[in-house]
Amino acid sequence: MTNFHHDEFYVNFDIDTHDKDDFDDNDSELAEVLSDEEKLEKLKSLREKIDWKVNKDLRRFIHQIRPLLENWKCPLSDLRDIFRPEEIDQLVTQIVRHPWLINNEKRPGKRFIDFLIETGYKDRPKVDEDGKTESPIRTTPVHWIVNKKIDQLVQVNAQDKLGNTPLHLALNSGNKNMAEWLLSRGANLKLANEEELTPFHIMCKKSINHDIMEKWRTQVNNEISQWVEVNAQDQLGNTPLHYALNASCDTNFIELLLRNGANVNLANKQGLTPLHFTCQYLIQDSLRQLEIFFKVKNEFDQLVDFNAQDEFGNTPLHLALKSANLYENKTAIERLLKNGADANLGNEEGSTPLHIICSRKSYDDLVKLFFEVNDEIKQAIKVDARDKKGRTPLQLAVANLLPIVVVVLLHHGADLSSFIFPAESCFAEVLKRIPAEKICIFESRVASGALGVVEKLEKGGYELDRSDALTRS
Numbered sequence: 001m002t003n004f005h006h007d008e009f010y011v012n013f014d015i016d017t018h019d020k021d022d023f024d025d026n027d028s029e030l031a032e033v034l035s036d037e038e039k040l041e042k043l044k045s046l047r048e049k050i051d052w053k054v055n056k057d058l059r060r061f062i063h064q065i066r067p068l069l070e071n072w073k074c075p076l077s078d079l080r081d082i083f084r085p086e087e088i089d090q091l092v093t094q095i096v097r098h099p100w101l102i103n104n105e106k107r108p109g110k111r112f113i114d115f116l117i118e119t120g121y122k123d124r125p126k127v128d129e130d131g132k133t134e135s136p137i138r139t140t141p142v143h144w145i146v147n148k149k150i151d152q153l154v155q156v157n158a159q160d161k162l163g164n165t166p167l168h169l170a171l172n173s174g175n176k177n178m179a180e181w182l183l184s185r186g187a188n189l190k191l192a193n194e195e196e197l198t199p200f201h202i203m204c205k206k207s208i209n210h211d212i213m214e215k216w217r218t219q220v221n222n223e224i225s226q227w228v229e230v231n232a233q234d235q236l237g238n239t240p241l242h243y244a245l246n247a248s249c250d251t252n253f254i255e256l257l258l259r260n261g262a263n264v265n266l267a268n269k270q271g272l273t274p275l276h277f278t279c280q281y282l283i284q285d286s287l288r289q290l291e292i293f294f295k296v297k298n299e300f301d302q303l304v305d306f307n308a309q310d311e312f313g314n315t316p317l318h319l320a321l322k323s324a325n326l327y328e329n330k331t332a333i334e335r336l337l338k339n340g341a342d343a344n345l346g347n348e349e350g351s352t353p354l355h356i357i358c359s360r361k362s363y364d365d366l367v368k369l370f371f372e373v374n375d376e377i378k379q380a381i382k383v384d385a386r387d388k389k390g391r392t393p394l395q396l397a398v399a400n401l402l403p404i405v406v407v408v409l410l411h412h413g414a415d416l417s418s419f420i421f422p423a424e425s426c427f428a429e430v431l432k433r434i435p436a437e438k439i440c441i442f443e444s445r446v447a448s449g450a451l452g453v454v455e456k457l458e459k460g461g462y463e464l465d466r467s468d469a470l471t472r473s
Contacts, residue, residue, distance in 0.1 A: 030067070034068075036072065039068045039072060040082070042068060043065060043068055043082055044082055046061060046064055046065060047061070047082060047083065047087075052087060052090060055094060058090055058091055058094045059094050059098065059101065061091070062091060062094065062095065062101060062108045062109060062112055063106075063108045065108075065112070066106060066108040066111050066112075069111050069112060069114075069115045070111055072115070072118075088116070091112065092112075092113070092116075094109075095109035095112065095113065096166070096169070096178070097169070097173070156182050156185045156186060156187045156188075157186075157187060157188045157191060159191065159193070162193055162194050163191075163192065163193030163194040163195075164193045165187065165188065165191050165193075165199065166178075166182055166187065167179060167182045167183070167187040167188075167189070167199040168191075168193055168197070168199050168202060170182055171199055171202040171203055171206065171209050171212070172202055172206070174206065174208040174209065176208075176209075176211060176212055179209070179212050180212060180215065180216075183212075183216055183219075187199065189203070189227055189228045190227075190228060190229050190232070192232065192234075195234055195235045196232070196233065196234040196235045197234045197235075198228070198229060198232050198234075198240075200228040200229070200230075200232070200240050201232065201234055201238070201239075201240055201243055203216075203240075204240040204241075204243040204244040204247065204249060204253075204257075205243035205244075205246070205247055206247065207247050207248065207249075210247075210249060210250065210253075213249075213253060214250075214253075217253070217256060223260070224256065224257075224260050225260040225261055228240070230257060230260050230261050230262050231261065231262060231263050231266060233266070233268070236268055236269055236270075237267065237268030237269035237270070238268045239262065239263070239266055239268075239274070240257060240262070241254070241257050241258075241262040241263075241264070241266075241274045242268060242272070242274055242277055244257060245274050245277045245278050245289055246277050248289075251288050251289060251291075251292060254289055254292055255292060255299075255300075258292070258296065258299075258300040258302070259300060262274075263302075264293065264296055264300075264302050264304055265302075265303075265304065265305045265308060267308065267310070270310055270311050271308075271309060271310035271311040271312075272310050273305065273308045273310075273316070275293055275304060275305075275306070275308065275316045276308070276310055276314075276316050276319055278290050278293070278316075279316040279317075279319040279320040279323060279332070279336075280319050280323060281323055287329060287331065287332060290332055290335065291335075293339075294335060294339055304339075306336060306339055306340045306341045306342075307340070307341060307342045307345055309345075309347070311348075312347055312348045312349075313346065313347030313348035313349070314347045314348075315341065315342065315345055315347075315353075316336060316341065317333070317336050317337070317341040317342070317343070317345075317353050318347055318351075318353060318356055320332050320333055320336055321333065321353055321356045321357060321360075321366070322356060322360075330365065330366065330369050333366070333369060333370065333373070334369065334373050337370075337373045337374060337377065337379070338373065338376075338377055341353075343370070343374050343379050343381055344379075344380075344381065344382045344385065346385070346387070349387055349388050349389075350385075350386065350387035350388035350389075351387045352382065352385050352387075352393075353370070354367075354370065354381060354382075354383065354385070354393045355385070355387055355391070355393050355396060357370060357393070357405070358393040358394070358396040358397040358400065358402065358405055358409070359396050359400060360400070361400065361402075364402070364404040364405060364408075367404075367405045367408045367409075368408055371408060371412050381412065383409060383412050383413050383414050383415075384413075384414060384415050384418075391422070391426065392414070392419070393409060393414070394406065394409050394410075394414045394416075394419060395419070395420070395421075395422045395426065396422075396426075397409060397453075398421065398422050398453050398457070399422040399426040399429075401452070401453055402453070403452035403453045403455070403456050406453055406456040406457065406460075407456050410456070410460040416457070416460050416461055416462045419457075419462060
């Protein structure tokens with residue numbers, strides 16, 4: 001007995017029972033000797049045993065009836081003599097959602113679809129007692145098949161109760177062949193579902209769809225704006241460009257979106273622009289994407305707002321600085337600053353980029369780079385700026401035990417005359433941010449770090465008093 005596993009679904013290909021009315025997927029020889037009348041009765045008998053609420057039973061049934069349909073000789077006048085329209089919908093939906101019903105060796109799903117076409121079946125909207133047809137926005141069977149006669153059966157842009165079209169479903173499941181077939185039949189990339197997601201959002205969102213995207217854009221000669229709403233926003237306010245950047249799309253495709261009018265400054269409901277998206281996680285792919293933003297003005301006739309603030313007041317530079325401590329991407333920081341990022345702009349908490357740097361661990365080169373670049377572009381840094389809790393970058397550097405950062409701040413004019421040693425609560429706040437598994441490492445460097453910080457302060461002219469010593473103890 002052959003078993004097939006697919007995700008959470010399990011189908012037994014060979015139906016082997018002792019019930020005289022059961023039929024086995026391997027019973028092709030028996031089916032050949034049955035008359036059409038006997039096949040019809042067998043089909044009706046098998047249908048009556050289905051629990052139409054159980055999807056597994058529906059897939060089992062598709063396997064069972066394959067030998068009967070394979071050897072059918074005389075055409076049926078109307079398949080509705082056996083199945084109700086909603087039952088046909090259910091069976092075809094299983095085939096669409098489970099491509100292995102098409103792709104396995106015996107191809108029971110394809111045989112069922114072929115059988116529908118051979119009997120002349122067409123999907124028709126229901127008509128109520130008043131003679132009105134149901135809404136075209138409804139669930140309808142959409143089929144995977146290589147036979148072009150499927151055109152008479154499929155409504156490629158029909159929407160289900162969630163607003164999804166067949167193309168939404170195909171792209172969401174990564175069903176490449178189905179998606180390509182639907183696009184070749186005129187599937188609409190602009191239709192949005194209940195979440196305001198268009199198929200084009202999904203095409204950009206999932207990396208598994210990038211091959212489909214490449215093939216499609218070649219077919220339309222890269223003139224995508226007439227086929228898609230390039231700046232359509234979903235319920236979260238994300239555009240296709242947001243998703244393309246988040247999914248690490250090829251830079252050629254990012255540039256294609258921009259050439260076709262993608263708005264580089266359009267923010268989502270969190271206030272995040274595409275540039276924010278790129279700067280959140282600065283890895284190799286996003287660094288390549290980031291370079292695109294620096295040539296947008298010349299190549300795509302748009303001005304990038306390098307100081308756009310999200311709902312928390314963070315600019316792309318704020319996010320890049322946070323990310324830089326994870327991925328050590330100094331190049332991105334330098335490029336942002338040289339392209340107009342404001343090095344003194346505070347976020348909702350009043351934290352400037354320098355506050356962010358002084359709140360991080362083990363990245364002394366970053367503060368050096370920050371001042372070097374700003375000196376080069378002649379952007380003065382407010383080294384004593386206070387956040388909304390009244391803390392200066394120097395206080396944060398001390399609380400985070402960053403002696404080298406302290407030296408750099410003092411070298412660039414941090415005011416020691418008004419410096420107040422951080423309160424115990426400030427150190428406690430630092431501890432809260434440290435992951436539990438790294439607490440031991442932090443505690444092991446507290447003594448040396450604290451000593452180093454105090455030495456740098458005293459060397460700069462700060463006089464430690466008793467209250468400071470108590471804070472450190």
